[in-house]
Amino acid sequence: MSDSIKTLIESRVSTGLYDTSRTLSDETVNELVRLATRAPSAYNLQNWRFIAVRSDEAKARLKAAAYDQPQVLDAQVTFIVCGRLAAHEGLAEALQPTVDAGIFAQEMLEGWVTEASASHKDNINKQRDEAFRSASLAAMTLMLAAEGMGLSTGPMSGFDPVAVSEAFGLTEKDVPVMLVTAGYGSDENWPQKPRKPLDQVLEIV
C-alpha cells in the first residue's frame, strides 16, 4: 500500500463501522497521540489534551454522552480531543524545552509569553477559538497518521460537551472539541463522499 500523503488524503473515509474482533495496543495509541501533538499551535501553546477511551466501562460512559452512537463501543479506541482555555498560563513551561534546545533565546520566550498573555488574558472568545483551532489541527494530524498506519478513523462532533466533561472529569479549562474513533474499519463503510467543485470554494486574488 502506498502511503503517499495524496493517497492517504484521498482514501481516508469517515469510518462508522469497525471490526470489533480487533484490539489496539498502548503503543499504537501512544504513537497516534505523539504524532498528533506534532501539529502546530499558536506560540507552540500545545493547548490540547487527549483522553483515549478504550475500556468497555469508559466506552459505555462516552456512548451515553455521545447520543448513544454505537461506533464509540465498536471502535478500538475513541479519542476525546480537548482544546485548553487560558493556555497562555502554561506557555512559559511549554516553551522552555525550545529554549533548552537552543532553538531560540530566553528573551524570545519571555516576549511570546508577554504577547500571548496580553491578547488572551481577558478574552475568553480568543481562548476558545484557539482551543478549537489547536485541537482540530491535532485531530486531523492524528487521523492522517492513523491512515498511514493502516487504521481507520471517524471524527464526531455529535456529542454533548457538558456530559462528556462530567463523565470524564474534565476541568473547566478543557473544551472537548471533537471525538475521533480509531481502529480497524470494516469493509462496509461508505467510500469518501464527493466534494464541491473547486470553483465553489476557492478564489485566487
Add this chain to the structure above:
Amino acid sequence: MSDSIKTLIESRVSTGLYDTSRTLSDETVNELVRLATRAPSAYNLQNWRFIAVRSDEAKARLKAAAYDQPQVLDAQVTFIVCGRLAAHEGLAEALQPTVDAGIFAQEMLEGWVTEASASHKDNINKQRDEAFRSASLAAMTLMLAAEGMGLSTGPMSGFDPVAVSEAFGLTEKDVPVMLVTAGYGSDENWPQKPRKPLDQVLEIV
C-alpha cells in the same frame, strides 16, 4: 525524500521565512485546495471557503489586516481559510452528488438535512464551532499535502478577523479561521519545536 506521513508530520515546521524569488502556479494552488477539501466535515457540510492571496496588491491588503506580519508578503501564497456559518442551509446541495454517486439514498440526505437543520438553525455557537472545526481540519490537510509536495507552510492566527473580512469582501457567513502561508521556505526557519511529554497530554481509560 521520503514522503511517508510520519516523516511529513515530524519534519513540518511552521514557516515564517520564504524564498521570495520563487512563484507558485495556479495548478499547485488548486491542487492544495482540492486536497484540503478532502478533509472531513460534519455531515459532509464542506462549510469552508478559501481565498488564495497571491498578487502583490492582495498581499498588501492582507498584511495590513494581519498586524503587518511580513511573511504574508514573502510567502508565494497565503490562504485565508474560512469556515461558514448556517452551513445547514447548503447541506442538501452539498450532499446531492453523494446521492447521485449511489453512495446513499435520497431519504438519507433528507434525514441528515432535517437533523442538521434542527441542531444548527437557532444555535450560532454550534455553527461557529462547526466552522472552526471544519476550517481547521481542512487547513491541516492542506499543510500536510503541501509538505508532501516539497512546500512549506505557516499557520497564523494573528490577524484581525474584522479587517480581513472587510479587506476581502467576506460575507457575514464567512468566518476567517486561520491564515496559512505557503511556498518555498528559506533555510533559516527554526526546526520543529519540542513538544510536551506524552504523559502530560494523554490519559488512557
